[in-house]
Amino acid sequence: MSSVALPRDNELRRGPDLRRLLRALLPAVSFALVLGAIAYLNPRVISYFGFTLMLNYAVPIALATVAQMFAMTCNDIDLSIGAFVGFVCCVAATYLNAAPLVGVAILLACVAAYAALGALIHLRSLPSIVVTLGMSFVWQGLAILLLPQPGGRAPVWLQTIMGYKPPYVPLPIVAAVIIAAVAWFGLMRTSYGAILRGAGGNATAIHRAGWSMLWARTTLFAFVGLFGVLSALALIGITRSADAHLGDGYTLLSIAGVILGGGEFVGGIVSPIGAVLGALTLTLASTQLLGFLRIPPDWQVAANGIILIIVLAARVAISRKGKA
Amino acid sequence: MIEPMANASLLVSLQGVEKSFGAVRALDGVDLEIAAGECVGIVGHNGAGKSTLMHALIGAIAPDAGCIEIGGAQTTAYGAAQAKALGVRCVFQELSLCPNLTVAENARVFHRSLGGFGWRRRAGKLIVDKLDEIFPGHRVAADDLVASLSIGRRQMVEIARAFTVTDQPARLVILDEPTSSLDEHTAGQLLAYIRRAVAQGVSCTLISHILGEVLSATDRIVVMRDGKVVIADAAGNFDRARLIGAMGGVDGRAQADAAGCVASAAEAPAMVRIRPLKQTDGQELVARRGEIVGLAGLAGHGQTALLIAAFDAASRRRAHAEINAPVALVAGDRQSDGVFALWSIAQNIGVRSFHQIKSGLLLSRKRERELAETWRARIKIRTPDVGANILSLSGGNQQKVLFARALGSDAGIVLMDDPMRGVDFGTKLEVYDLVREEAARGRTFLWYTTETEELKNCDRVYVFRNGAIVAHLARDELTEERIIHSSFAGAH
Numbered sequence: 014m015s016s017v018a019l020p021r022d023n024e025l026r027r028g029p030d031l032r033r034l035l036r037a038l039l040p041a042v043s044f045a046l047v048l049g050a051i052a053y054l055n056p057r058v059i060s061y062f063g064f065t066l067m068l069n070y071a072v073p074i075a076l077a078t079v080a081q082m083f084a085m086t087c088n089d090i091d092l093s094i095g096a097f098v099g100f101v102c103c104v105a106a107t108y109l110n111a112a113p114l115v116g117v118a119i120l121l122a123c124v125a126a127y128a129a130l131g132a133l134i135h136l137r138s139l140p141s142i143v144v145t146l147g148m149s150f151v152w153q154g155l156a157i158l159l160l161p162q163p164g165g166r167a168p169v170w171l172q173t174i175m176g177y178k179p180p181y182v183p184l185p186i187v188a189a190v191i192i193a194a195v196a197w198f199g200l201m202r203t204s205y206g207a208i209l210r211g212a213g214g215n216a217t218a219i220h221r222a223g224w225s226m227l228w229a230r231t232t233l234f235a236f237v238g239l240f241g242v243l244s245a246l247a248l249i250g251i252t253r254s255a256d257a258h259l260g261d262g263y264t265l266l267s268i269a270g271v272i273l274g275g276g277e278f279v280g281g282i283v284s285p286i287g288a289v290l291g292a293l294t295l296t297l298a299s300t301q302l303l304g305f306l307r308i309p310p311d312w313q314v315a316a317n318g319i320i321l322i323i324v325l326a327a328r329v330a331i332s333r334k335g336k337a
Numbered sequence: 338m339i340e341p342m343a344n345a346s347l348l349v350s351l352q353g354v355e356k357s358f359g360a361v362r363a364l365d366g367v368d369l370e371i372a373a374g375e376c377v378g379i380v381g382h383n384g385a386g387k388s389t390l391m392h393a394l395i396g397a398i399a400p401d402a403g404c405i406e407i408g409g410a411q412t413t414a415y416g417a418a419q420a421k422a423l424g425v426r427c428v429f430q431e432l433s434l435c436p437n438l439t440v441a442e443n444a445r446v447f448h449r450s451l452g453g454f455g456w457r458r459r460a461g462k463l464i465v466d467k468l469d470e471i472f473p474g475h476r477v478a479a480d481d482l483v484a485s486l487s488i489g490r491r492q493m494v495e496i497a498r499a500f501t502v503t504d505q506p507a508r509l510v511i512l513d514e515p516t517s518s519l520d521e522h523t524a525g526q527l528l529a530y531i532r533r534a535v536a537q538g539v540s541c542t543l544i545s546h547i548l549g550e551v552l553s554a555t556d557r558i559v560v561m562r563d564g565k566v567v568i569a570d571a572a573g574n575f576d577r578a579r580l581i582g583a584m585g586g587v588d589g590r591a592q593a594d595a596a597g598c599v600a601s602a603a604e605a606p607a608m609v610r611i612r613p614l615k616q617t618d619g620q621e622l623v624a625r626r627g628e629i630v631g632l633a634g635l636a637g638h639g640q641t642a643l644l645i646a647a648f649d650a651a652s653r654r655r656a657h658a659e660i661n662a663p664v665a666l667v668a669g670d671r672q673s674d675g676v677f678a679l680w681s682i683a684q685n686i687g688v689r690s691f692h693q694i695k696s697g698l699l700l701s702r703k704r705e706r707e708l709a710e711t712w713r714a715r716i717k718i719r720t721p722d723v724g725a726n727i728l729s730l731s732g733g734n735q736q737k738v739l740f741a742r743a744l745g746s747d748a749g750i751v752l753m754d755d756p757m758r759g760v761d762f763g764t765k766l767e768v769y770d771l772v773r774e775e776a777a778r779g780r781t782f783l784w785y786t787t788e789t790e791e792l793k794n795c796d797r798v799y800v801f802r803n804g805a806i807v808a809h810l811a812r813d814e815l816t817e818e819r820i821i822h823s824s825f826a827g828a829h
Contacts, residue, residue, distance in 0.1 A: 033485070202457075204445055204452040204453070204456045204457075205452070207438055207442040207446065208445075208446060210435070211435035211437070211438050211442070211443075211446050213437065214436050215435040218435050218443075218446065219435070219446060221397075221429075221433055222447050223417060223421055223449065224446070280437050
């Protein structure tokens with residue numbers, strides 16, 4: 014009887030697997046396309062120095078995107094990541110520089126605050142979109158209290174790290190590979206990572222199997238906080254001085270990066286490698302490509318949005334094809 | 338109470354278990370004993386208390402009164418963790434796999450001890466070995482995403498997972514409607530495996546609405562009604578009529594006989610004319626006004642695809658299809674394709690009939706309610722209030738709401754995508770009557786079912802294999818052998 018079932022199964026199996034592959038490749042393809050366009054418009058930037066300059070800001074954006082990805086793993090969203098990055102930048106430019114121990118304590122408290130937010134969202138069944146929107150005003154307010162005017166100074170060691178020039182491969186690329194590898198291993202390869210993703214896929218099943226959803230969500234939010242802090246430290250290492258509004262664009266960039274990288278808003282479907290590629294793509298598309306195309310700055314944000322829509326439309330088209 | 342099989346040690350003992358949800362007494366003093374290495378079948382109508390009893394057994398709900406003993410140890414504060422440690426597993430009716438994880442990762446979710454280096458390989462081997470054992474030829478790989486598997490294969494994975502053993506034993510496996518998404522071939526594999534597992538000392542509890550399965554696969558059958566055990570006896574002492582009688586409500590009602598409505602339908606105008614996409618010869622499916630046309634064959638061989646194609650063709654022109662009336666679809670996978678989980682029963686019924694319940698530009702809540710009340714009375718949806726949330730209903734009654742949605746609309750053609758999955762016997766008989774009644778009034782039904790018995794309600798049956806029609810059987814040629822023969826060998 015199995016011989017009868019054979020042809021059908023093969024047909025069935027080819028569709029979804031091809032779709033899975035195409036979807037996994039899409040972030041890489043879109044990155045390559047944007048990079049190709051830049052190379053075509055200005056071949057001289059394809060160099061060690063060019064990459065270092067072009068992708069400089071990709072490191073903090075990639076870290077913020079990975080932070081956002083952890084929130085989206087359990088069907089939540091973090092609308093406060095941008096304000097949070099801004100706040101941590103202010104902490105880094107003041108306390109972390111002047112009184113390192115106090116600064117480190119504040120940063121640890123920030124991560125703990127995120128973990129507590131995750132617990133609160135779970136225990137009270139609050140929508141994360143509302144809680145984090147509220148928190149974004151809290152972080153923003155704290156940042157302005159701390160640094161009413163742009164200023165402060167990043168610790169020298171941070172500037173040194175972000176200014177480091179490794180041999181052969183530019184720093185942003187090395188950093189992106191490390192970030193992607195760490196997040197991929199933690200979330201996609203470890204056995205507890207499977208539980209965390211399962212929490213987004215079918216919370217009831219995770220609960221029935223005896224796992225704590227409270228703990229899962231708290232863990233995920235702690236990682237949001239941790240990567241948010243890392244993002245801010247990377248950012249301040251580049252800018253050298255802080256401003257309460259430094260991270261303002263990061264909320265939407267990080268969400269777009271996760272989606273561009275193959276993640277979904279619901280269902281625990283995330284891809285750490287895709288998210289990092291998505292962040293790189295967005296960095297290139299939003300700043301470099303549009304500059305080379307001589308699109309006036311007034312139109313850059315709109316052009317950025319259009320690129321995003323095109324890539325997302327391609328993703329939907331691939332998913333549909335796989336289904337038919 | 339009948340004693341469990343002599344000379345077998347007692348595994349589970351429930352005494353006087355009671356549970357109420359508000360005013361509803363779901364369990365009204367249940368006594369139940371399950372011996373080690375015994376398969377107990379539990380049958381009863383929807384709302385008889387089977388699911389509540391199983392949830393009490395796995396520690397998901399705490400009984401109001403009575404005691405639960407597992408493995409001789411009387412457990413105070415019995416909960417999900419204890420149940421798991423004692424080796425009580427459950428295959429739930431609504432699947433509890435994470436669709437975004439692979440098969441191996443889902444095995445990991447189930448087993449806490451599957452961690453550390455190489456866990457992925459070990460988890461994959463554990464689940465695939467068990468699948469090989471239960472469903473030879475299953476064609477599921479450890480790194481397949483669950484979301485990419487058909488619903489039948491997902492159920493196979495879920496069942497296999499419940500039987501896997503790591504550090505915790507599997508002593509009692511509760512199977513709640515395990516065959517509802519399986520075709521007859523894989524259902525047979527499962528029942529055979531249950532017998533093998535029982536022979537090795539694992540106890541099973543089989544809840545199924547397919548009485549033939551319960552009669553053939555279990556050692557003892559417990560019949561529940563209104564939260565009580567009404568009869569418990571060796572399976573050999575039961576037959577179908579006695580079971581149905583004991584369940585109550587539908588005593589010995591004869592199986593459907595639709596012969597009466599066939600003759601007149603033969604000359605009626607064709608309402609549906611559609612050819613499956615993968616059909617290479619000229620064969621097409623034709624359904625005339627007032628006909629009930631069955632779609633048979635193994636699960637997943639293109640029946641659902643044809644129904645969806647017919648549904649699409651009603652609103653868009655398609656080369657191979659001709660649809661001559663408005664269409665309504667009764668979904669089979671009611672959780673994902675059927676109910677609007679946040680809406681009331683009345684809203685769920687009215688959603689297909691907006692123009693009927695519209696007043697001016699707005700929807701009239703009053704008319705919506707009237708429509709819902711009409712259908713509540715007609716197909717006996719068991720609820721005190723149609724304004725209540727749809728999820729307050731049991732599975733069978735939710736399915737009735739989906740029927741009411743389709744039948745209450747203006748649709749001349751009703752497409753049914755195996756809608757009787759996991760629906761109790763009494764409800765089925767009521768729906769069969771309703772379908773025949775509506776067909777007599779001129780509605781056309783396309784009815785895909787995985788239960789051969791249901792095809793007896795149809796005027797004609799098309800058998801599908803590999804996405805194409807391989808046989809067309811008139812009512813008088815319809816036998817189980819012919820359908821199975823066509824499904825597997827493709828002979829006309």
